[in-house]
Amino acid sequence: MQSIKINFLKFIILGVFFVGFTSISKSDDIILRNADSLRGLSTDETSIREFFGNVWLIQNDLDLKCDYAKQYLNSNTVDLIGNVVITQRTMILKSPKIFYNGNSGVAIADNGVALRDANSYLEAQKGTYSTKAYMADFFGDVFIEDDSVKIYSDNVVHNRTTRESFATGDVWIFGKYTNVVMKGDTIINIPKDSYSISMGNTVLFKIDTVRRLDSIFVEEEEQFLSTYLMSLDTLSISCDTMQAYRFIGNEEYFFDGNVQIVKENIKAIAKSAVFYKNQNIIILRDKPIVWYDSTQLFSDSIVLELTDNKLKKLSAFGNSIAVTKLDSLDNERINQISANDIFIEFDDGKINSLRGNVNASSLYFFMDEEGYNGVDRKSTDSIQVEFIDGEPENIFWIGSSVAEFYPENVIFGKISSYFLPAFKWSDIRPEIKKILFDRKEKARQF
Structure with missing residues (x-):
């Protein structure tokens, strides 16, 4: 299990650096397929082309479409503005504005971004996507969904090829086929193994009752912000590190370091624990x-x-x-x-x-x-x-x-x-955890 985590982190690091050292060839040129109109500008230092209306650019297996594009020929880069859609086989990347570097193959979006693949969907306030390493690095109110989980976090590095995700910053994982929720500072999710590992401020909730505290309409964003309090008869288990194997009909959770359990009038502490959910x-x-x-x-x-x-x-x-x-x-x-x-x-x-x-x-x-x-x-x-x-x-x-x-x-x-020789007593018992999930509820936009 440790090797899985280490290899995954190495792959992310190597993938990010790989895109910066890709050799440049003529096949990397960004080519125009369609535009309603265009104009060009050349100086001693640069050559620029502007495309207006129904813009369609291509590069190898990429299609780049938008309302307006400004192409910098010398640097093989392009600003894509208005209803931007980049497709790469089964992948679709959308944003109001994207800067794309044809040499590195990296697309940068700073004003909202969403990515959909065959089995995954991601969205965030900002993000980058490498068309060569197939890696997405999204940050700012990140939401990711696949066929088994929904993940909310501050940052996610997602590997399209393996579907593995490295999430950091107030991470929540909601399973679609279980009433167990995971929370932590850092969570690595590996779908092919039905495996997740959570580190830092880790809490598991087995939710039997969820009470909505409030639902506030935000006019600027035209949507509701929902806040939930997971307590009541919910089972909570907190620890330093948690590993989860979540197969349908068979879920196992392993806890290490400062384990604390609370459920109504049951409380417990230990250095390590195992929860076999289906066997209770x-x-x-x-x-x-x-x-x-x-x-x-x-x-x-x-x-x-x-x-x-x-x-x-x-x-x-x-x-x-x-x-x-x-x-x-x-x-x-x-x-x-x-x-x-x-x-x-x-x-x-x-x-x-x-x-x-x-x-x-x-x-x-x-x-x-x-x-x-x-x-x-x-x-x-x-x-x-x-x-x-x-x-x-x-x-x-x-x-x-x-x-x-x-x-x-x-x-x-x-x-x-x-007293008996074996007598023990402890007044230090776990407190009931009332942890709020106050992120925006999200669903796939396309």
């Missing part, structure tokens, strides 16, 4: 933490399983501990279960059961009508906890057990000294 499974690795309401789960790795858009099961493997704060105002009354592996099942969004397997220990605080009256600590082979309406109802210690009870007058003032 998220695997967290490298000392992850999962928060669910007032419960925290720590382990070497944790698997989240979702069903019908709700958390169905948490499976923690290796050095696991689940802790639940009894009172948000009391930082010491925290029930604890530790084990090698812990499995928590949910029913309709509430904890239904918890099981700790292998070297299990528990610490539970007791209370009555008068308040807390002590703590119970046990060690056993396995622990099973049954819940009713999200609250623990029955606890079973399975296997050989060692039990200890400490009354309130013994533990008072030194409660934390009775």
Whole structure:
């Protein structure tokens, strides 16, 4: 995967420099095919021709059409003005004004530009296109669309031959056959491999609800600007670097560095993670933490399983501990279960059961009508906890057990000294991400 990224970047760099060193031959001359009228001007330094009305110029496999053209014969360049259309086999390039260099084969548009190919469409405020390297470099509110995605960004370098795109600056990718949206500072999209990599301020959204915040009509541009807020029951996963393989019916996403997950009352952090979208499974690795309401789960790795858009099961493997704060105002009354592996099942969004397997220990605080009256600590082979309406109802210690009870007058003032050896707690949890997509909604113009 790393070699794909590096080779793609090398190809872009080589392609851009290649066009500047192309040899000039007679076949590179720009030739007039049609114009309603023309006039010429020659000096000691240059020869200029002007063409008016239904202008049609050609160069090799290029057709250049416009309302008016000014050709500089000595430099083999031409200004194309008014309804400019350049075609190259299946490619069509449009702009109100284009400067074209016949030697380098580069077309430059500074007043809006759009490009359509067999499978791709691009538009932007400005851009250049190399007719020899088949490379487009568009910038300023860029929009690109192919048969599987729509991309919005500040800049895109697009390879027509491979259909690969290198996008930078507030990049958004919307899949046409998925409810997953990708955002990042830099995204490389490689359609032939159904592969994308996002770097810098990367966020994935699995959108289940999208709420339109506003829609404002802009008179100067005669169109609506729509703003969306992706939150509510949306799943968001942010990280340093994300790699995506998006095949129809099989999507896999790999996250590295500072992974943070938020979905309603589920929050998690990890160093790395994998999201198997079609199986609704998220695997967290490298000392992850999962928060669910007032419960925290720590382990070497944790698997989240979702069903019908709700958390169905948490499976923690290796050095696991689940802790639940009894009172948000009391930082010491925290029930604890530790084990090698812990499995928590949910029913309709509430904890239904918890099981700790292998070297299990528990610490539970007791209370009555008068308040807390002590703590119970046990060690056993396995622990099973049954819940009713999200609250623990029955606890079973399975296997050989060692039990200890400490009354309130013994533990008072030194409660934390009775905590389980594996105890952990973290108040640093991910915040709900409310990221706006406030670009203009776009569609193909031709």
